[in-house]
Amino acid sequence: MFSLPKLLTLALIIVAVLAAFRLIGSVNRVRAENRRRTSAEEDTRQLESEDLEKCTVCGIFVARACDRSDCPRR
């Protein structure tokens, strides 16, 4: 019933399936790594953004100084 050629073919199929699973796993790992790196870059970009503060003269929220010449933030 179990001849040597059949067993060899079965072993070959098992090895091929295991290799395919390993390939899929490594592709998924690379994708997850890229996704993690992208989200980390986005976090850094958010940290580099400036906080807006309210100008006491004109009342608008600005990062540095508004257009008025008497702006206290200038």
Ligand SMILES: [Zn+2]
């Ligand atoms: Zn101002």
